[in-house]
Amino acid sequence: MATNKIKVDALVVGGGISGMQTALDLADQGYQVALVEKEASIGGKMIALSKVFPTLDCCSCITTPKMSAVAHQENITLLTYCEVDHIKQNGKGFIVGATNKPRYVDMDLCTGCRQCEYVCPVDLKNPFDNNLGAIRAIRVPFSTAVPQKVVLDIDNCILCGKCQTACAVDAIDFTQQPEEIMIETDSILLATGFEVTPKDAKKEYGNGKLLNVIDGLDMERLLAPTGPYGHVLRPSDGKEPDSIAYVQCAGSRDETLGVEYCSRVCCMYAIKQAMLLSGALPLADITIYYMDIRAFGKGYEQFYQNAKAMGIQFIKGKVAKIKEDENQNPVFRVEMVDEGGSVVEHTHDLAVLSVGMLPSFDPTPIFNVPNDTDGFIMTPDQNFSASLTMIPGIFAAGAATGPMDIVDSIMTAGSAASAASAYIKSQQNGKEESSSKIADLQKESQHA
Amino acid sequence: MPEKKDLQKDNEDIRIGVYTCYCGGNISDIVDCEKVRELTETLPNVVVSRTDMSMCSDAGQAMIEEDIRKHGVNRVVIGACAPSLHEQTFRGAVARAGLNPFLYYHVGIREQDSWVHHGNHEAATEKAIVLMNSGLAKARLLKPLKPIKLTAQKHALVIGGGVAGLRSAWDIANQDIKVTLVEKSPFLGGRMAQLETVFPTNKPARDSLHELIEKVIDHPSITIHTQAEVKSMSGYIGDFNIKIEQISRGVSSELADQEAVIDSCPVEVSDEFNYGLKTRKAIYQAYPGNFPSTLAIDWENCTLCGKCEKVNSSGIDLKKKSEIIDVNVGAVVVATGFKPYEPRQGEYGYGDFKEVITLPQMIRLLALNGKDKALMFKGRTVRNIGLIHCVGSRHVPGIHEPQEDGKVNDYCSRVCCTATLHMTNDIRQHYPDVNMYDVYEDIRTYGRNHEEYYKQASENLVRFVRFQAAEGPQVFASENGNDQPLVIKTKDYLTAGLDIEIPVDLVVLSVGFMPNPIEELTKILKINPGNDRFLQEVHPKLRPVETAVSGIILAGTAQGPMNIQESVTAASAAASKVSVLLGQGQVELEPFVADVDHDKCNGSGECVQVCPYEDAISLEEVTINGKVCKRAVVIPANCVGCGSCVSACPNRAIDIQGWTLGQYESMVDAIAEGMLALEVSA
Numbered sequence A: 001m002a003t004n005k006i007k008v009d010a011l012v013v014g015g016g017i018s019g020m021q022t023a024l025d026l027a028d029q030g031y032q033v034a035l036v037e038k039e040a041s042i043g044g045k046m047i048a049l050s051k052v053f054p055t056l057d058c059c060s061c062i063t064t065p066k067m068s069a070v071a072h073q074e075n076i077t078l079l080t081y082c083e084v085d086h087i088k089q090n091g092k093g094f095i096v097g098a099t100n101k102p103r104y105v106d107m108d109l110c111t112g113c114r115q116c117e118y119v120c121p122v123d124l125k126n127p128f129d130n131n132l133g134a135i136r137a138i139r140v141p142f143s144t145a146v147p148q149k150v151v152l153d154i155d156n157c158i159l160c161g162k163c164q165t166a167c168a169v170d171a172i173d174f175t176q177q178p179e180e181i182m183i184e185t186d187s188i189l190l191a192t193g194f195e196v197t198p199k200d201a202k203k204e205y206g207n208g209k210l211l212n213v214i215d216g217l218d219m220e221r222l223l224a225p226t227g228p229y230g231h232v233l234r235p236s237d238g239k240e241p242d243s244i245a246y247v248q249c250a251g252s253r254d255e256t257l258g259v260e261y262c263s264r265v266c267c268m269y270a271i272k273q274a275m276l277l278s279g280a281l282p283l284a285d286i287t288i289y290y291m292d293i294r295a296f297g298k299g300y301e302q303f304y305q306n307a308k309a310m311g312i313q314f315i316k317g318k319v320a321k322i323k324e325d326e327n328q329n330p331v332f333r334v335e336m337v338d339e340g341g342s343v344v345e346h347t348h349d350l351a352v353l354s355v356g357m358l359p360s361f362d363p364t365p366i367f368n369v370p371n372d373t374d375g376f377i378m379t380p381d382q383n384f385s386a387s388l389t390m391i392p393g394i395f396a397a398g399a400a401t402g403p404m405d406i407v408d409s410i411m412t413a414g415s416a417a418s419a420a421s422a423y424i425k426s427q428q429n430g431k432e433e434s435s436s437k438i439a440d441l442q443k444e445s446q447h448a
Numbered sequence B: 001m002p003e004k005k006d007l008q009k010d011n012e013d014i015r016i017g018v019y020t021c022y023c024g025g026n027i028s029d030i031v032d033c034e035k036v037r038e039l040t041e042t043l044p045n046v047v048v049s050r051t052d053m054s055m056c057s058d059a060g061q062a063m064i065e066e067d068i069r070k071h072g073v074n075r076v077v078i079g080a081c082a083p084s085l086h087e088q089t090f091r092g093a094v095a096r097a098g099l100n101p102f103l104y105y106h107v108g109i110r111e112q113d114s115w116v117h118h119g120n121h122e123a124a125t126e127k128a129i130v131l132m133n134s135g136l137a138k139a140r141l142l143k144p145l146k147p148i149k150l151t152a153q154k155h156a157l158v159i160g161g162g163v164a165g166l167r168s169a170w171d172i173a174n175q176d177i178k179v180t181l182v183e184k185s186p187f188l189g190g191r192m193a194q195l196e197t198v199f200p201t202n203k204p205a206r207d208s209l210h211e212l213i214e215k216v217i218d219h220p221s222i223t224i225h226t227q228a229e230v231k232s233m234s235g236y237i238g239d240f241n242i243k244i245e246q247i248s249r250g251v252s253s254e255l256a257d258q259e260a261v262i263d264s265c266p267v268e269v270s271d272e273f274n275y276g277l278k279t280r281k282a283i284y285q286a287y288p289g290n291f292p293s294t295l296a297i298d299w300e301n302c303t304l305c306g307k308c309e310k311v312n313s314s315g316i317d318l319k320k321k322s323e324i325i326d327v328n329v330g331a332v333v334v335a336t337g338f339k340p341y342e343p344r345q346g347e348y349g350y351g352d353f354k355e356v357i358t359l360p361q362m363i364r365l366l367a368l369n370g371k372d373k374a375l376m377f378k379g380r381t382v383r384n385i386g387l388i389h390c391v392g393s394r395h396v397p398g399i400h401e402p403q404e405d406g407k408v409n410d411y412c413s414r415v416c417c418t419a420t421l422h423m424t425n426d427i428r429q430h431y432p433d434v435n436m437y438d439v440y441e442d443i444r445t446y447g448r449n450h451e452e453y454y455k456q457a458s459e460n461l462v463r464f465v466r467f468q469a470a471e472g473p474q475v476f477a478s479e480n481g482n483d484q485p486l487v488i489k490t491k492d493y494l495t496a497g498l499d500i501e502i503p504v505d506l507v508v509l510s511v512g513f514m515p516n517p518i519e520e521l522t523k524i525l526k527i528n529p530g531n532d533r534f535l536q537e538v539h540p541k542l543r544p545v546e547t548a549v550s551g552i553i554l555a556g557t558a559q560g561p562m563n564i565q566e567s568v569t570a571a572s573a574a575a576s577k578v579s580v581l582l583g584q585g586q587v588e589l590e591p592f593v594a595d596v597d598h599d600k601c602n603g604s605g606e607c608v609q610v611c612p613y614e615d616a617i618s619l620e621e622v623t624i625n626g627k628v629c630k631r632a633v634v635i636p637a638n639c640v641g642c643g644s645c646v647s648a649c650p651n652r653a654i655d656i657q658g659w660t661l662g663q664y665e666s667m668v669d670a671i672a673e674g675m676l677a678l679e680v681s682a
Ligand SMILES: Cc1cc2nc3c(=O)[nH]c(=O)nc-3n(C[C@H](O)[C@H](O)[C@H](O)COP(=O)(O)OP(=O)(O)OC[C@H]3O[C@@H](n4cnc5c(N)ncnc54)[C@H](O)[C@@H]3O)c2cc1C
Pocket: A013, A014, A015, A016, A017, A018, A019, A036, A037, A038, A039, A042, A043, A044, A045, A046, A049, A051, A052, A053, A054, A082, A083, A084, A191, A192, A193, A194, A195, A196, A216, A217, A220, A265, A269, A272, A360, A361, A397, A398, A399, A400, A404, A405, A406, A407, A409
């Protein structure tokens, strides 16, 4: 295995909105930054969303220019399809070993023309569309991917060789091997984001087996202009749904799942989707079953009130169970809190689970960066330095430190960059002062 | 169209690339972008005309770059979202391809077209074509420009000495940038100093606050002015000239017998630190242990009776002095914080019944009461407390009365839910026998570890009662004979909308956040509040801490309700921004400033008279063809490109670079022509 070595001031792990913003904030201050992303493109969960609350900006309009800025910022070394394997303390800095996974495509040669993709005979479920649409075994991950290079899914490739013939620049290489990279860095920023509650987490909601029970991310793709069908259709029969219902807190605030926290974004994304749906399907009835509506951010309450005024129905009720009838319509059993807890059944055409946020990456097998009881990275000094982890020199930002929306993620990215910059400066200037301040803070919070 | 042909002939080397963006459907759902492309493709000088789902994506930008490199495109016209969003993005792409970035013109066809003409696809498409046409007209006349490069002061001003201001000062100073911090009151710490233990750490607020304050005070690059306010500002990013007015403290830091001095003062005024639950003197400290530790004289209330001076003549100076301090800074951080909502007379009985207080008052009451004895209020033991949420927040027009300025407080204050529940847990711990009733609409314990407070409150047997906005709770005096002075009446939607009555000794109103009154400051800085009166960022996702004035940055609750963690995070993010702006010691300004043609200028000086800015334009002696004469000269850094001089000049000698009269005329002509063509075809 060939080993490349690079030396940087900061290593950012994760190329979602938080990681991109952290990397840009540091690079714009003149620091050398390496950004490692495990997927074939940066963008994170955000790039797959439709429009975003509370401004209803189209998501690409916000995300793609950031992705482009990362790609063009000279101080950033972008390593996609790459994973961190081990971290070693190196004085006050770190030595990080990472592996570039084989894309089976020569990155320098590939022009992103997609000729190979057009000829590939293998159709697979498209992970970018949450498995709703189809994609080829060799493909650009999605239309606005950065880098615009193809990646080959070797597990599903039938080695027919059509792509190799189609490629004009001879970029496809079935024999490509993983490549090791050593990154020497003064600081590490974890921006590894979140995963959503799996659809089968709750038995009561059909165990992931009911076709017309989808989750919030599925709905994002159905609503996105780049989505799989270009329409909102229900999975069982491809019909346009007339009655859509949201189940709030599906996987959050739920002791039976061991997730006691609120996921913070699902109220708002459900309201947003409901608004977008009333545009896409003007005749459809939309109902949101909730316990508390948590529209707490700037402009969010006003957004919620607008949704009410648009005729979206909010029912304070606990959805105890979802079954399906003979037409595969989801049938809800709801405890109507506002009506003194009476239990009723409501039938809808399509159910959307407002799934919550779970941690996506556990660093402990690689390095002792402890997690908190909620599974997200522990940030002991919650009030004063919410980006500091238990390890001096390692910082965290965005949804890696607990559920949060895009606005809050971007704020934490700026603050993590600020903390990391102070740490790097103190190391490089040999100025102990401010670094010892940070170390103090960290020590202190370890005692707390 | 003969003129067009002529134009083409004059500008044989003009090669325009036209790009119409779908904006992921935002534009293309309404405007027929392909039609725009087809029509623009045939126009003079246009070499390529293209569309894309998302022009701002890397692929979209790469396409433009390739056209510049391979097809010799030397003018770029992009029809997309508003220029405020992505003009910078595209300038970057154009520059990367080796073309001067100002040879690109941006046409807004989303905010100005597709978003406002929803119902009318055809008209929207026609409008897009007309707008693109006028953009093309301008593009033919674009000239390369150079941004104005200036050295930046590595020095920032932070306004407000609350936790957000303190934290940004510390973070900025750690980036090797000097900081001047001004605080209006005599003491540092802001609202956080008035809290006891805080969520989610449960640590005493002042302990952690004091640590931060000590670090800030000790930092060699930070200068602090208390009792100080910004009085004027001129200049621009990188080089603002600020005048700060500093009022004298009246008390020397050497003053020894503080207590005797305070005792001697005969003036008693409401103590704002304890939200009026106590009084204080006119020579005072906010609280024992405050920073700075020197007493201060409250000039508004001091009667100059001189009694304190008699106790200690050397440490006190009753002559109020004001000093103006000039600072020259590269950026300004506004961290002026919030004030708790003050309920109207009669709102939930506030002001009518003495037993109705606000949450911040209750926090002070608990602190003043002490923990080892029964909870007392105005001489009565408190056994039943009613808590009402969303007071001054989440108001709905038509249901709630507007505020004095006619606006309805329609936002959620985000902190009050968790702060209220945190307090109930505190009460339960120290006063196990008190009954608590929490009257709410939604419980918003959203943050990391916040839900825990909700759970604990339930375990602590806080009785929850849920109302709906249209039928909010009301507070009445109890009927005679009831030993509780007040009763809360409401419908409870946790019990099927039953009407219930809760007799209580004390009603605590969970009041929301209002911005501090800073109208004067916002005028000086030329920044704007949003609809909710809090200061407005440029874009919540793209530029979340920046204002419309470059170099003026927001931090903390001046921008909207936030808890401590969020205020501190925002403050650090603001510091990052300042460091990005000033760290390299240089800033770039857009070149859209006045430019004088000295051949046409005759030195009449109308321009100098109308210019509203200082030192932007003046008459100077210049030598033209060996002759010394007066001509108007512009200092680009001070010019904002407002165009006043352009309209005043009798000789048409002045133009704003990038927005010349010739360019305007060509655009207007193109629009008129387009409209005419539409009328003819209709
Ligand atoms: C259905 C839904 C709708 C939403 N709608 C909105 C909305 O309208 N508005 C809004 O503000 N927010 C919305 N959100 C929230 C938004 O998605 C998050 O706030 C945001 O994506 C968080 O960004 P992040 O960068 O922290 O995490 P992520 O987006 O999860 O990015 C993390 C990145 O790190 C990478 N990564 C993870 N582990 C590793 C590793 N070990 N090595 C290398 N890379 C790694 C991942 O591949 C990913 O690219 C929504 C969320 C959901 C689920």
